[in-house]
Every structure is written in C-alpha cells, then in structure tokens.
Amino acid sequence: MNNGMINMDNYEAFSLDYLEGNLTEEQKRELFLFLEQHPGLRENLEEYEEVRLHPGDISFQGKSRLKKRDFSFASIDETNVEGVIIAYWEGDLSAEQRKQVENYISRHPGRGKDFRVYGRLFLKPGEEVFPGKDRLFRKDHAGVFTLWRLAAAAVIVIAMLTTLFRAQLFRKTEEIPVTASVVNKIVSPEKDIRNPVTEPEKKTGETVAELPENLSKQKPPGVVHKREEVNLQATLLTHCPVITDYVLPVTVPVPDLTLDMEKINHQHDENILTLAEYASLKIKKNVLKEDTITTPRLNARDVILLGVKGINSLTGLNIHVQKEKDQSEDKEIFALSSRFFSYTRVRPAEKK
Amino acid sequence: MTVREYNRSVEEYADHVFRFLFAYLKRREQAEDIVQDIYEKLWVKRETVSCEKVKTYLFTAAYHTMIDRLRKEKRVISMEDSGVAEHSEEMISPDLNEILHEALNKLPPDQKAVILLRDYEGYSYREIGEITGQSESQVKVNIFRGRKFLKNYIGSIEVLI
Numbered sequence: 148m149n150n151g152m153i154n155m156d157n158y159e160a161f162s163l164d165y166l167e168g169n170l171t172e173e174q175k176r177e178l179f180l181f182l183e184q185h186p187g188l189r190e191n192l193e194e195y196e197e198v199r200l201h202p203g204d205i206s207f208q209g210k211s212r213l214k215k216r217d218f219s220f221a222s223i224d225e226t227n228v229e230g231v232i233i234a235y236w237e238g239d240l241s242a243e244q245r246k247q248v249e250n251y252i253s254r255h256p257g258r259g260k261d262f263r264v265y266g267r268l269f270l271k272p273g274e275e276v277f278p279g280k281d282r283l284f285r286k287d288h289a290g291v292f293t294l295w296r297l298a299a300a301a302v303i304v305i306a307m308l309t310t311l312f313r314a315q316l317f318r319k320t321e322e323i324p325v326t327a328s329v330v331n332k333i334v335s336p337e338k339d340i341r342n343p344v345t346e347p348e349k350k351t352g353e354t355v356a357e358l359p360e361n362l363s364k365q366k367p368p369g370v371v372h373k374r375e376e377v378n379l380q381a382t383l384l385t386h387c388p389v390i391t392d393y394v395l396p397v398t399v400p401v402p403d404l405t406l407d408m409e410k411i412n413h414q415h416d417e418n419i420l421t422l423a424e425y426a427s428l429k430i431k432k433n434v435l436k437e438d439t440i441t442t443p444r445l446n447a448r449d450v451i452l453l454g455v456k457g458i459n460s461l462t463g464l465n466i467h468v469q470k471e472k473d474q475s476e477d478k479e480i481f482a483l484s485s486r487f488f489s490y491t492r493v494r495p496a497e498k499k
Numbered sequence: 500m501t502v503r504e505y506n507r508s509v510e511e512y513a514d515h516v517f518r519f520l521f522a523y524l525k526r527r528e529q530a531e532d533i534v535q536d537i538y539e540k541l542w543v544k545r546e547t548v549s550c551e552k553v554k555t556y557l558f559t560a561a562y563h564t565m566i567d568r569l570r571k572e573k574r575v576i577s578m579e580d581s582g583v584a585e586h587s588e589e590m591i592s593p594d595l596n597e598i599l600h601e602a603l604n605k606l607p608p609d610q611k612a613v614i615l616l617r618d619y620e621g622y623s624y625r626e627i628g629e630i631t632g633q634s635e636s637q638v639k640v641n642i643f644r645g646r647k648f649l650k651n652y653i654g655s656i657e658v659l660i
Binding site for chain 1: 502505506509510513514515516517518519521522531534535538542595596599600603614615617618619639642643646647649650653
C-alpha cells in the first residue's frame with residue numbers, strides 16, 4: 148500500500164488492505180482517523196467485515212496418516228528408539244543396525260522392558276479350521292470324462308478289431324463276381340441287401356426271369372441290369388460296412404429294370420462317382436489327409452483310422468495306428484497303441 | 500490352474516484365510532461365508548490365476564470382500580474414533596495371545612489387517628501392500644502404529660513377562 152494521506156479516492160483500497168491484514172499499525176491508525184472523520188464510511192467497513200468468510204477452526208484429523216515414517220536411522224536416541232525397536236523385531240534392520248540397537252538397550256536399561264515387550268507382541272493364529280472345506284473341493288470332471296472316454300474308446304476299438312473287420316482287415320478290395328443271372332423282380336426294401344448274392348426266393352405270383360449268361364457279360368454301355376446294381380452295392384457293403392446304414396435298398400419297378408450305369412458305377416467312367424464313393428473320397432482327402440488316393444472306396448483300415456481319429460479328437464488321447472510287415476514279409480502286424488493300452492494283431496501278409 | 504491345483508489351494512490355504520477373516524471379523528459365519536465366496540471366485544477365474552499367485556489372490560480377495568461387506572454394514576470403525584484403550588483389569592488374561600487378540604480388535608481396520616497378515620502369514624510389506632492396496636510405506640507405518648497400540652494396550656505387561 149502506498150504511503151500517503153488517506154482520502155476519498157483511496158480509502159477503499161486502504162479498507163481492503165485492512166481487511167486482508169496488510170496494513171501496518173501506523174496505516175491502521177491513519178485509516179481509523181480518517182474513518183472517524185467520515186462515520187458513513189466506517190459503517191461500510193463494518194459491513195465488509197460481516198460478509199467476510201471465516202474458515203473456522205476445522206482441521207484435518209488424518210494428518211498423521213499422511214506422514215511417512217522412515218525406519219532407517221543414523222543414531223538411536225529417545226525420539227526414535229521405539230520405532231527402531233519395532234523395526235528390530237520386524238526384522239527390518241541389518242546386522243549392524245541390530246547390534247547398534249542391542250548396544251543402545253544395554254546402555255539404557257530403562258528401555259529394556261520396552262524392548263522385551265515389543266518382542267512379544269506377535270499374534271499367533273488360532274487352531275480354527277474352516278469347516279466347509281468339503282464344499283470347496285471340485286471334482287476333476289475332465290479326468291473322469293477322459294477315463295470314461297478312454298474306456299469307451301477301448302471298447303470301440305477292440306470291437307472294431309475283433310468283430311467288424313476280422314474278416315476284412317487289410318484285405319484288398321474284392322469284387323463279388325456278378326452272377327450271370329438277372330432277376331426280373333422288384334427288390335423289396337425289406338430284402339436283406341447285405342446278402343444280395345442269395346438267390347431270390349420264388350414266390351407264387353412273382354415273375355422271375357433269367358437272362359442268358361452272355362447277356363450280362365455284354366454290358367451295353369451305360370446300362371446295367373438290376374442284379375448288377377445289387378451286386379455293386381454288395382461290393383460297397385463289403386468294403387464300407389459303416390456306410391451300410393446310409394445305403395437304402397433300391398427299389399426299382401419292373402419297367403426300370405436297367406439303370407444308367409454312368410450315374411452309379413465308376414468302373415465305366417472314372418469321373419463319375421456314386422454318392423458313397425464321393426463321400427469316401429472326401430473323407431479320405433479331408434479327414435484322413437491322404438494325398439494319394441488310390442481308390443475312392445473306404446476300406447477297413449480307413450474306417451479304423453477314422454474311428455481312431457474321432458476318438459483322439461474326443462478324448463484328447465493319442466492313439467496310433469500302425470501296420471507293418473515283419474522282416475520275412477510274410478506277416479503283417481497291425482497295432483493300435485496309446486499310453487494307456489496297446490492292441491496288436493498279426494496276420495499273414497497278403498500276397499501280391 | 501488345474502482342478503488339482505485348485506483343490507490343493509483349498510487344502511493348503513482355506514484354513515489360513517478363514518483364520519485371518521475370523522480374527523478380523525470375530526464372526527464365524529461371516530468368515531465362512533467369505534471363504535466360500537472367494538473360492539467360488541477363484542474357481543471362476545482359475546484359468547487366469549496361476550498356482551504361484553493363488554495364496555496372494557485368496558488373501559487379496561478375502562481382504563477386499565471383507566472390507567466391502569463391512570462398508571455395506573457400516574461397521575467400519577473410523578480410525579479417528581478408535582482411541583487407545585488401556586488394558587483393564589477385567590480383561591486380564593493369563594494368555595498373552597488372547598490379550599493381543601483383544602487388543603487387535605481395537606485397532607483401526609488398516610492396522611488390524613496388516614498386523615494379521617504380518618503375524619499370521621509372515622507376509623512382507625510389499626505383499627501386504629499388494630493384498631490391501633496400500634503402499635509399502637503405508638504398510639510400515641500401519642504396522643508401527645499397530646505395534647505401538649498393542650504395546651500400550653498391554654499396559655501392565657511386566658506382570659506377564
């Protein structure tokens with residue numbers, strides 16, 4: 148505040164400085180002298196004081212919480228001894244510092260009691276046991292499931308080996324000879340298509356005609372007799388037993404005794420596959436990852452590989468399928484193995 | 500974390516967590532409930548909790564679950580309100596550990612938790628900080644103040660020594 152006489156032009160500034168506590172004692176005296184001479188202005192000053200905000204005496208109670216404590220010390224004295232003793236028992240001190248504390252305590256017996264007390268202020272846990280532990284345990288469902296799947300896998304594989312493919316294991320495709328006769332008969336859906344070579348029963352009222360033997364051998368292009376079609380399916384069934392569930396007996400009315408062979412028999416056109424052959428081709432290529440596909444038909448080994456692949460995928464197991472010939476090459480060794488089981492079958496090697 | 504590792508954590512740590520909670524809360528049912536709760540959480544998160552970190556995870560979850568519940572119940576004792584109480588005659592017990600546990604319940608929550616974790620489980624300052632969300636220096640300060648409180652609470656400790 149500028150020194151000088153207080154007048155009507157500057158009295159407000161002086162008043163503000165007074166309220167802010169910025170005036171010296173001499174300036175205050177001058178201000179009050181001026182205000183005595185102008186009582187109206189004094190009232191203004193008093194009003195200013197009334198509207199002034201007062202912080203009160205509220206203080207932050209958590210100040211001590213904000214302060215940090217440093218357990219390190221240069222020397223021990225009465226101001227820090229308690230903290231040092233605590234640090235001693237907390238294991239925060241170096242060997243040298245510990246020695247320093249022990250020396251201090253020995254020199255100040257009055258602190259010996261504190262030292263010992265702090266050394267005993269450690270809580271020991273009780274013997275309480277959580278009573279609901281049994282409810283917390285979890286069963287290893289994955290493990291149980293694996294065992295279950297393992298058992299299922301073993302059953303499936305062994306069943307496959309011992310029954311389904313016993314006669315067919317690694318046997319090359321065998322064409323069932325087409326019989327010379329052609330049966331002029333509707334093949335009933337109830338007929339056992341698995342035994343198509345069986346001569347159809349002759350029943351009263353049914354017309355069964357047999358063509359001359361050389362007729363079937365002639366095989367006009369694109370035409371096959373009914374019996375041949377049946378035998379074609381028989382061939383398929385021989386080599387793809389699993390697919391039999393999806394092959395329906397073909398019912399052909401008498402007028403349709405002949406079928407378009409190009410649509411069903413690849414033997415006449417390698418570029419045309421039956422549905423089953425197409426499926427097996429895709430399976431071999433996409434599932435079994437066979438790069439070199441010699442035949443679109445699934446054979447027993449393919450089916451086993453499919454099954455094992457599926458089992459491995461489901462169970463996470465790693466079952467291997469191996470087929471080897473022994474040194475003499477007169478035996479074939481077929482083996483399924485995993486880290487849980489192994490199955491080996493030896494059979495005479497096929498002669499080329 | 501596999502099922503086996505999870506079950507091992509139940510075997511090894513459920514009692515420890517329960518004792519910590521029970522010592523803090525002094526309410527058995529609530530401590531049991533929280534243990535059940537945190538193991539449910541652990542089971543859900545088992546894929547992300549490693550076997551090595553499971554104990555810290557459990558104590559962290561236990562601590563925060565407990566604090567949350569206490570807040571909801573408005574049972575948290577204000578630090579400023581918890582004055583130092585001298586150990587009165589009727590509280591005298593021949594078992595120092597019991598007296599210390601009585602004193603423990605007079606401690607403010609932050610100090611109570613760090614003292615329990617330090618004494619029961621032997622956690623380092625850093626680990627206690629991880630569990631309780633305090634800085635390492637805060638943990639040190641709380642342990643220091645907690646010990647001082649316990650010592651003052653014990654009062655006539657010389658008769659027990």
